[in-house]
Amino acid sequence: MTTKDGAPPADGLITRDTPVGHELEGVKKQAQIQLMGSRLWGRFNPNHWDPEYARSTGLQAPIQTGEMSSAYISEMLVNHFGKAFFLGGRLECKYIGSTLAGEVITTYGVVREKQPKGDGFRFVVDVWASNEDDEKKTVGTAEADVDV
Amino acid sequence: MSDLRPMTSIQRQQTRDFVDSLDEESQPYWDMVEIGDELSRDLHLSAELIILYADAVEDFNPWFEGWRMNTWQIEGESPFGHAIVPPMLVSHFVLSVQFDHTKPFAVGSIHTHHDTTVHAPIPVGTTVRITTRATDKYEKRGRRYVRHEVTVTGVPDGTLYATEVRDILSL
Numbered sequence: 487m488t489t490k491d492g493a494p495p496a497d498g499l500i501t502r503d504t505p506v507g508h509e510l511e512g513v514k515k516q517a518q519i520q521l522m523g524s525r526l527w528g529r530f531n532p533n534h535w536d537p538e539y540a541r542s543t544g545l546q547a548p549i550q551t552g553e554m555s556s557a558y559i560s561e562m563l564v565n566h567f568g569k570a571f572f573l574g575g576r577l578e579c580k581y582i583g584s585t586l587a588g589e590v591i592t593t594y595g596v597v598r599e600k601q602p603k604g605d606g607f608r609f610v611v612d613v614w615a616s617n618e619d620d621e622k623k624t625v626g627t628a629e630a631d632v633d634v
Numbered sequence: 635m636s637d638l639r640p641m642t643s644i645q646r647q648q649t650r651d652f653v654d655s656l657d658e659e660s661q662p663y664w665d666m667v668e669i670g671d672e673l674s675r676d677l678h679l680s681a682e683l684i685i686l687y688a689d690a691v692e693d694f695n696p697w698f699e700g701w702r703m704n705t706w707q708i709e710g711e712s713p714f715g716h717a718i719v720p721p722m723l724v725s726h727f728v729l730s731v732q733f734d735h736t737k738p739f740a741v742g743s744i745h746t747h748h749d750t751t752v753h754a755p756i757p758v759g760t761t762v763r764i765t766t767r768a769t770d771k772y773e774k775r776g777r778r779y780v781r782h783e784v785t786v787t788g789v790p791d792g793t794l795y796a797t798e799v800r801d802i803l804s805l
Contacts, residue, residue: 491696496713515692519638526686527726530739532653537638539653547638552745553726557691560722564695569713571721572755580747587638 498568500597502606502633510595510611512562517550519587527551537587547588552581555591555615555624562593562613567630577613579626589617595628606633660738664778664804667768674765675731676789679719681707681758687723695720700758710758719756724764724786724796731764732782732802742805746779750798761789769799778804 489495500508522528523535528551532539540548556579563571585591592615599610608631615624641649681700688698697712698720710717725748733739756762763786770781784798 492694493696493712521690521692524686524690526683527690530656532656535639536649536653538650553722553729554691556722556725556748556750557687557693557720560720561691561693561695564697564721569755572714572718572752575721575752576750577722577752578747578749581745 494565494568496568498564498570498632499566500609500630500632504597504609504632506597506600508597510562510566510597510613512593512595513558513565514590514592515558517554517585517587517589517591519548522548522550522554522587527554535587545584545586547586549587550585552579552585552624555579555581555585555593558591558615559593559595559613559624559626559628562595563611563628563630566595567609567632570630570632574631576629577626578628579613579624581624583621583623585615585617585623591615591617591623598627603631604634606631608632608634656739658738660740662805663733663740663743663780663802664771666734666737666740667771667780669768669771671768672765673731673734674763675735676761676763677724677727678761679723679756679758681710681717684717684719684723684758687726688720693720698758712755714755714757717758719758719760721752722750724756724762725750725784725798725800728764728766728782728784728798728800731784732766732800740804744803746801746803748798748800750796752796753794756788756795760795762795763787763789780804 519535528534595613600607611628700710700717766782786796
């Protein structure tokens, strides 16, 4: 699916003929506190990277910022919609469960609707991110135009 | 759980000292915000900042590279010609604007929801203005939420790059 240097296809993997019900292939990441606690992410709050502090606040382990799972989901969307996601794309996410350090998170997407728009369609996709036990951590909706 | 972050004694002490330094008196976020409050800050999206963001979420899409090891600063390549910013990056920085950076960070606040529209690709190297306006404070199932509307525009040309609605749960 990739092009030069491992980049996604410029127009993504979804085409105007992609049907409702189509499942997007997601991305898989492990929640690692060395990344969760990096300065640009969760360093300002030790609940995101310090097991001892997290325990003192009642958490089983440090938890990721929800925005990390939004980034994972958006990586999936760029793979599937390419440049179109930067031209009116939308991502709505609810953080419904905490992602604990060490968990492996996979993103998912299913095309729910194709709304006719211009010469093409606005795709509406149900998206979510779950751990290895299929416990959903983040759920939402994404939209992007194809061939509009 | 300690094997998640192996450390020597000096690292442990430095970690405890850092964590202790974060302990500040603060108000619940609910009390810090009044509906209509507007905050705004400018952020320069340097190539290095983009790399720091993308590396931590292991997104190695070369479209986002305005910096590469050995060559360093590069114009980069994407379907828009030059390197661009990951689509959710500016959303990640909204928190720094919502929480007035001149005040202690509010305890017990959790980002629970965002609805983000990407209007245009942001070239790496752009300076953006992130503006947040508190539009609602509401309770739902016994929990308190603060809602903000956000705009992200280019400086100084005013190009609209992103809009967002987001909710913070507060103690």
